[in-house]
Amino acid sequence: MIEVKDLHKSFGDAHILKGISTSFDTGKTNLIIGQSGSGKTVFLKCLLGLYDFEQGEITYDGKVLSKMSVDEKRLLRAEIGMVFQGSALFDSMTIAENIMFPLQMFTKQSKSEMEDRVNIVLNRVNLTDAHNKMPSEASGGMQKRVAIARAIVNNPRYLFCDEPNSGLDPKTAIVIDNLIREITEEFQITTVINSHDMNSVMEIGEKIVFLKDGFKEWEGSKDTIFKTDNEAVTNFVYSSELFKKVRRMYIEENE
Template sequence: MIELKDITKGFGDKEILKGVSATMESGKVNLIIGASGSGKTVMMKCIVGLMKVDSGSILYDNQDFTAMDHRAKKEIRQQIGMLFQGSALFDSMTVEQNVMFPLEMFSKDSLKERKKRVDECLERVQLKDAAKKFPAEISGGMKKRVGIARAIVLNPKYLFCDEPNSGLDPQTSLLIDQLIKELTQEYNITTVINTHDMNTVMESGDHIVYMYQGQKQWEGSNKEIVFSKDQQLNDFIFASEFLRDAKEMRQLDMFKDSKWKDQLEEQLKRDGKK
């Protein structure tokens, strides 16, 4: 898992992250959500080491990433897979070559072994038939799946996704969400997603960190979120009348499940302390 301990980050006189502490859990889809300017993108960049925190600690499986030297950080980064918002595929390379790229950079396996691994990943994202195509010849959803295949080709322990559903139609977005969730559970990956997509929040959010004005405002699961009394969170998640009605329907369904009573009482107690 990944732990954030009281991290701060600012630019000049502007403080972006204000003492954020949170835990990203293994085998779960961990979401970072919040309005534009809330600090979620800076937070993700700090976690992966693209930005250096001003203070606080970031721990990967109890190893202090912020205190590591360059060589140790490189070892951690080799365990990280990244899915970029725009897929970031190489236009001049085929689908197969794009997925192969991390293996050529970091793997010492033979060419035969590397090709076998690429085939496995493309088959897992249902793109084996598109291996010889170029990015310009496939759809946006297929490009996202190529990006996922490339992100998992090195068997990462940690997977970071920046707006994985950006620019996709609702049906394709659901397929991408389901694929990421399945891979997370299959390989026990610590998956961290930066998203604005409310379908992702409600369907895939095993663990959610809601950022508000540079601070962690709320933390919980997609099941707990429908009972939250946090006003800022509710205004953000359930902004429309349609979503407020959907929230009420979800609450009614969950009330029928007795196992949620104890968890609901604990969540309401946590919210009541804020």
């Protein structure tokens, strides 16, 4: 579990995060949503330890991030998997080499042990014959699956995903959403996803934190988001006619 208490972050005179408190549960897909400028990316980078913050506390399974030594932070980093927006694969490396990279950085495994682990995670994301391909030879959906394989190759306790469906068609996006959810449950990872995709929210949003202007405006789940009367949430969620129709149908079915 990751817990956040009264988190504040500023850049000069710009107060970006304004007292956010929440928690992200183990074995669940936790989503951070909100409009552009709401503070989602800054929040994610604070969680990852990439930004210092002026006030508040972030704890990883009871260990306070700001009080960790350099060695403790290094150990924590080895327990974190990251799926970047755009996948961020190394163009000069094969898919297998991309996935092996975290093992070379954070472990002392032998070459054969690393190769075995690469085989396991490639099989898990249904890319059994992709070892020697270059990223440029892979589709957008395949690159995302490679990025997920790389993120989980170290058996992480925590998985962060920044807009994992960015640039994908709706069908492929659903495949990626379901893969992240399955891996989260299977390996009991604390997964945090930064997203603006309402399809992802409704597909895998077990815990949803909605930010607006740096505040935590609302939190709940995909099952409760239809019930909220919070105007900021409803304006965001039902900005499309499709979701307005879905909400009307939900209300009618539950009257």
